[in-house]
Amino acid sequence: MSIIKTIDLTKKFGDFTANDRINISVEKQEIKCIVGENGAGKSTLMNMLYGLLRPTSGKILLHEKETVINGPMDAIAHGLGMVHQHFKLVPSLTVYENILLGAELKKSSKSPIIDRKKEIDEVKKLIEKYKFELDPTDKIEDISVGGRQRVEILKMLYRNVDILILDEPTAVLTPQEVDELFVNLKELRAQGKTIIVITHKLREVMELSDSVTVIKQGKVVGNVLTKDTSEEELAQMMVGREVVLTVQNTAENKASEEIAYQVEDVCTINDYGKEVLQNISFCVHKGEILGVAGVEGNGQSELVKVLTGLMKTTKGKVSIYGKDVTDKWPDELRQNGLGIIPEDRYAQGLCGTMSIADNCIAGYHSVPDVCKFGLLDRKNISCKRDRFVKDFDIRVGDINGNVGQLSGGNAQKIIIAREFESNPKLLIACQPTRGVDIGSIEFIHKQILDFRNKGNAVLLISSELSEVMSLSDRIIVMYKGRIIGELSPKEVSRSEIGLLMAGIQNNKAKGAFI
Amino acid sequence: MKRMDFGKRLVNSVLPVLLAFVIGGIVILMIGENPLDTYGILLGKSLFTVKGFLNTLHYASPLILTGLAIAVTFKANIFNMGVEGQLLLGAFFSGIVGTSLPASLNPAAAQLLCLAVGVICGVVFALVPAILKAYCHVNEMVVTLMLNYAMIKVLEFLATGVFRDYSSGYVCTPIIKENAMFPRFGNSKLTMFFFIAILVFIVMYVVMNKSKLGYEITAIGKNPEFAEATGMKVHKKIMIMMIISGALSGLAGAGYMMSEQFKYTLSFSGNPGLGWDGMLIALLGGHSPVGILVAAIFYSALKTGADHINLYSTVPKEIVSVIQGLIILFLAVKFVDEHTNIREKLFRKKTGKPETAISEEA
Numbered sequence: 001m002s003i004i005k006t007i008d009l010t011k012k013f014g015d016f017t018a019n020d021r022i023n024i025s026v027e028k029q030e031i032k033c034i035v036g037e038n039g040a041g042k043s044t045l046m047n048m049l050y051g052l053l054r055p056t057s058g059k060i061l062l063h064e065k066e067t068v069i070n071g072p073m074d075a076i077a078h079g080l081g082m083v084h085q086h087f088k089l090v091p092s093l094t095v096y097e098n099i100l101l102g103a104e105l106k107k108s109s110k111s112p113i114i115d116r117k118k119e120i121d122e123v124k125k126l127i128e129k130y131k132f133e134l135d136p137t138d139k140i141e142d143i144s145v146g147g148r149q150r151v152e153i154l155k156m157l158y159r160n161v162d163i164l165i166l167d168e169p170t171a172v173l174t175p176q177e178v179d180e181l182f183v184n185l186k187e188l189r190a191q192g193k194t195i196i197v198i199t200h201k202l203r204e205v206m207e208l209s210d211s212v213t214v215i216k217q218g219k220v221v222g223n224v225l226t227k228d229t230s231e232e233e234l235a236q237m238m239v240g241r242e243v244v245l246t247v248q249n250t251a252e253n254k255a256s257e258e259i260a261y262q263v264e265d266v267c268t269i270n271d272y273g274k275e276v277l278q279n280i281s282f283c284v285h286k287g288e289i290l291g292v293a294g295v296e297g298n299g300q301s302e303l304v305k306v307l308t309g310l311m312k313t314t315k316g317k318v319s320i321y322g323k324d325v326t327d328k329w330p331d332e333l334r335q336n337g338l339g340i341i342p343e344d345r346y347a348q349g350l351c352g353t354m355s356i357a358d359n360c361i362a363g364y365h366s367v368p369d370v371c372k373f374g375l376l377d378r379k380n381i382s383c384k385r386d387r388f389v390k391d392f393d394i395r396v397g398d399i400n401g402n403v404g405q406l407s408g409g410n411a412q413k414i415i416i417a418r419e420f421e422s423n424p425k426l427l428i429a430c431q432p433t434r435g436v437d438i439g440s441i442e443f444i445h446k447q448i449l450d451f452r453n454k455g456n457a458v459l460l461i462s463s464e465l466s467e468v469m470s471l472s473d474r475i476i477v478m479y480k481g482r483i484i485g486e487l488s489p490k491e492v493s494r495s496e497i498g499l500l501m502a503g504i505q506n507n508k509a510k511g512a513f514i
Numbered sequence: 515m516k517r518m519d520f521g522k523r524l525v526n527s528v529l530p531v532l533l534a535f536v537i538g539g540i541v542i543l544m545i546g547e548n549p550l551d552t553y554g555i556l557l558g559k560s561l562f563t564v565k566g567f568l569n570t571l572h573y574a575s576p577l578i579l580t581g582l583a584i585a586v587t588f589k590a591n592i593f594n595m596g597v598e599g600q601l602l603l604g605a606f607f608s609g610i611v612g613t614s615l616p617a618s619l620n621p622a623a624a625q626l627l628c629l630a631v632g633v634i635c636g637v638v639f640a641l642v643p644a645i646l647k648a649y650c651h652v653n654e655m656v657v658t659l660m661l662n663y664a665m666i667k668v669l670e671f672l673a674t675g676v677f678r679d680y681s682s683g684y685v686c687t688p689i690i691k692e693n694a695m696f697p698r699f700g701n702s703k704l705t706m707f708f709f710i711a712i713l714v715f716i717v718m719y720v721v722m723n724k725s726k727l728g729y730e731i732t733a734i735g736k737n738p739e740f741a742e743a744t745g746m747k748v749h750k751k752i753m754i755m756m757i758i759s760g761a762l763s764g765l766a767g768a769g770y771m772m773s774e775q776f777k778y779t780l781s782f783s784g785n786p787g788l789g790w791d792g793m794l795i796a797l798l799g800g801h802s803p804v805g806i807l808v809a810a811i812f813y814s815a816l817k818t819g820a821d822h823i824n825l826y827s828t829v830p831k832e833i834v835s836v837i838q839g840l841i842i843l844f845l846a847v848k849f850v851d852e853h854t855n856i857r858e859k860l861f862r863k864k865t866g867k868p869e870t871a872i873s874e875e876a
C-alpha cells in the first residue's frame with residue numbers, strides 16, 4: 001500500500017518549471033531516498049508535500065486519498081513532518097523551547113503557565129531515547145550547526161509524525177552522527193514509520209534506503225530498488241554522464257618550503273568567556289592544502305571566524321606571506337589575497353533577499369572593475385554574473401531573481417565562483433561542498449586542486465572526513481579547541497583519524513602536545 | 515521579477531492612499547457635502563493651477579529632504595527617529611546666524627553660510643546617537659526619539675530667553691536679514707530652496723541606487739552578519755548614514771527657515787512637524803528616492819489644498835488631517851501584512867487554489 005503518491009504534480013515559478021509532472025509513490029514502512037543534481041527540484045517537491053508550496057497542478061494522495069495540504073500545521077496533522085535543509089529555529093531560545101514551540105507543556109491543562117521543569121524532563125527523555133548529544137537548556141545560537149540539525153529532527157519526532165521527510169539531513173552531521181542517525185531511522189522504520197530522505201551522498205543512499213527516485217531537471221528519470229542498483233548507476237542517472245566519485249589528490253606533494261600562511265599561538269574566548277581556541281599554531285606552505293579534521297563543535301567554527309576577521313584573538317599572531325593580519329577586518333584580509341568560503345552560506349556568504357548579481361560582488365564590491373569613484377558599474381556586474389553562471393554551471397530559474405530562490409547547491413556555487421574568480425593567493429574553504437551534488441563536488445574539488453597546483457595555499461576545514469582525506473596534503477586534527485595531532489593522509493587510515501577526532505591519541509600523530 | 519516587485523510596491527503605496535480617500539469621502543458625505551467636489555478643490559487647486567502647483571512644490575521641498583533623511587537610515591534598519599529634532603536645531607541656528615549677519619553681506623554668501631550652519635547643527639546632533647549606536651550598541655531608536663523632546667525644550671528655552679525678539683507679541687527669534695532670505699520666483703512662493711532639494715534628491719538617488727554606499731546600506735539592512743563578513747565595516751557605515759541623515763534634516767530646517775518662516779517660533783515646523791511628515795513620506799515612497807519625491811509632492815498638495823477647502827466649501831480643513839491619519843493607518847496595515855501574511859491567508863481561504871507560494875523562503 002502506498003502511503004504517499006503524487007500524480008502529475010507540477011510546480012511552476014513564473015515561466016520556470018521546477019517540478020514537471022512528478023509521479024512518485026512511497027510505500028508504507030520504507031525508507032525512500034530522493035536524489036538529483038542541485039536545482040533538480042527535490043526541495044520543491046518536498047515543500048509541496050509539506051504544504052509550504054502550492055502545486056501548480058497535479059494531486060497528492062495520502063493513504064490513497066486525495067489530500068490538499070494547506071500548510072505545515074496541516075501536514076503535521078496528517079502525520080507528515082519535515083526537517084529542512086536550512087534550519088527554521090529561533091536562535092535566542094533554548095533547545096527545549098524550540099522543540100516544544102507551539103506545544104508548550106502547561107502546569108495543568110487549564111493553567112497558562114509553562115512548566116519548565118516538565119518541559120526539560122520531557123525533552124531530556126526524548127534526547128536520550130534517540131541517543132542524541134544535546135543539552136536541552138543550551139541556546140540554539142550557541143550550539144553547532146550539527147546540534148541545530150538534531151534539534152530540528154527531534155522537533156518532528158516529538159510531534160509523533162508517521163511520515164518523516166528529511167531534506168539533506170546528513171549534510172551537516174559527522175560520520176559518527178550519520179551512523180547514529182541511520183540506526184535511529186532504521187529503528188523508526190521498524191516501528192512502522194515511513195521516511196523520505198533527500199541526500200547527495202550515494203554511499204548513504206546505498207546504506208540506508210529501500211528504494212530510490214532520481215530527479216533530473218524537474219522530471220523523474222528513475223525509480224529503482226536500492227538492492228538492484230549501484231552508486232555508479234545512480235550517478236550516471238543523475239548527471240547523465242560518468243562522474244568521478246572521489247577526486248583524488250594524486251599529485252606528488254609539490255609544496256614549496258615558502259610559508260604562505262602562518263598561525264602562531266592563537267587563542268580566543270567566546271561571548272561567555274569560555275576559551276574556545278587554545279594555542280592554535282600551524283602553517284600552510286605555498287602549493288599545499290592543509291586539511292583541518294575534527295568532530296563538529298571542537299573549535300573549527302571559531303577558528304574560521306578568527307581567521308576570517310569575524311572574531312578577535314585574545315593572543316597570537318596570524319600572517320599571510322609574512323604580512324601580519326592579526327584581527328584585521330574581512331575587507332583587509334581579502335585585500336591581502338585571502339579568499340573565503342564561509343561555513344554558513346546564508347549567514348556569512350550570501351544575502352538571500354538580494355539579487356544574484358549583488359551577491360556576485362559581495363566582498364569585492366570595491367575593486368576597480370566593479371566600482372569607479374564610489375559608483376557601481378551595473379553593466380560590468382551583470383557581465384560578471386553571467387560569466388559566473390556560465391563558467392560554474394549555476395542553475396538559476398530567473399537570472400534577475402534573488403539568491404534566496406536558488407537551490408542550496410547552486411547558492412554555494414555563487415560563493416565558489418566569487419571567491420575563486422577574485423584570484424586569491426590563499427583560500428580558506430569551510431565545508432565547501434556541503435549540500436552540493438556529486439557532479440558539482442567533483443567540480444569544486446578539481447577547482448581546489450587546480451588552485452593549489454598553481455602554487456597557492458588552501459586551508460580546508462570540513463567535517464566530511466573523506467573530503468579532508470582525499471584532498472589534503474597534510475591534516476591537522478582539532479579536539480576541544482586544540483590541535484591534537486598532525487598526520488599525513490597517505491599514511492593513516494580513516495579509523496586512525498577517527499580515533500584522533502574522538503580525542504584518543506595514538507603514537508602516529510606527530511607534533512601532538514598533550 | 516523586477517517589474518512585479520515594482521508593481522507590488524506601487525500597490526502598497528497607492529492602496530492606502532485610495533482607501534484613505536474613500537473613507538474620507540464617507541466622512542465628507544456625512545457632513546453633507548459632495549466628496550468628489552471637495553477632492554476636486556483639494557487637488558485641483560494645488561496640483562492643476564500654475565500658482566497652486568508652484569506653491570505645492572515649495573512646501574514639498576523640506577518634505578523631500580526629511581523623507582530622504584529617514585529613508586537613508588531606515589533602509590539599513592537603523593532608525594533615526596530624530597529627524598525632527600535635528601531639523602529644528604538646524605533651523606534655529608541658521609535663523610540666529612541669519613539675524614546677526616551684517617546686512618551688507620553678499621546674499622549668496624549669506625545664504626550659503628546659513629545653510630551650512632543648519633547642516634552642521636543637524637550633523638552634530640545626529641552624531642550623539644550615532645556614536646552611541648556604533649560604538650556602545652545603544653539602541654538608536656530610543657535615543658533619537660527622546661532627544662527630540664529634549665531639543666524642543668532646549669530651543670523653547672533659548673527662544674523665550676536669550677534669543678527672544680521682544681518687539682514681537684509672541685515667543686519668537688528675530689527675523690533673519692533680507693540677504694539671508696531666498697527670494698521668491700514670480701508671485702508664487704517657490705524659491706531656490708526647491709531646486710536645492712531637487713539637487714539633493716538627484717545626489718541621493720545616485721547614492722542609494724548606483725553607489726557602493728547604497729549597496730552597502732541595502733546589505734546592512736537585509737543581513738548585517740553577511741555585510742560584516744563581506745567586509746563592510748558596519749559601525750563605520752552607521753556613522754556615515756547618520757551623518758547624511760542629520761545633514762539632510764539640518765538642511766531641511768535651514769531651508770524652511772530661509773524660504774518660509776524667517777524666524778523661529780514654537781510652532782516652527784507645524785503639526786505634526788516636518789520630521790514626522792518625512793517619516794510618513796518615506797513609508798509612502800517605499801524608501802526609494804523617486805517614491806519619496808512623488809509622495810512629498812502629493813503630501814504637500816494635501817497641505818496646500820487644505821486652505822482652499824476652507825475657502826471654497828463648508829468642509830472644515832481638518833478633513834485633510836483625517837485623511838493623513840487614515841493614510842498612516844492603512845500604511846500600518848501593510849506592515850502587519852508583511853509580518854503575518856494576512857492578505858495571503860484571507861485570499862487563500864476564499865479562492866481555494868491560488869498560484870502563489872505560501873512561503874517562498876523555503
Ligand SMILES: Nc1ncnc2c1ncn2[C@@H]1O[C@H](COP(=O)(O)OP(=O)(O)OP(=O)(O)O)[C@@H](O)[C@H]1O
Binds near residue numbers: 395396874
Ligand atoms: N521561490 C522560487 N522562485 C523561483 N524559482 C525557484 C524558487 N524556489 C526554487 N526555485 C528554482 O527551482 C529549482 C529547484 O529548486 P530546489 O530547491 O527544489 O532544488 P533542489 O533539488 O532541492 O536542489 P539542492 O540539491 O541544491 O538543494 C531551482 O532552479 C530554483 O532556482
Ligand SMILES: [Mg+2]
Binds near residue numbers: 042167407408
Ligand atoms: Mg534542496
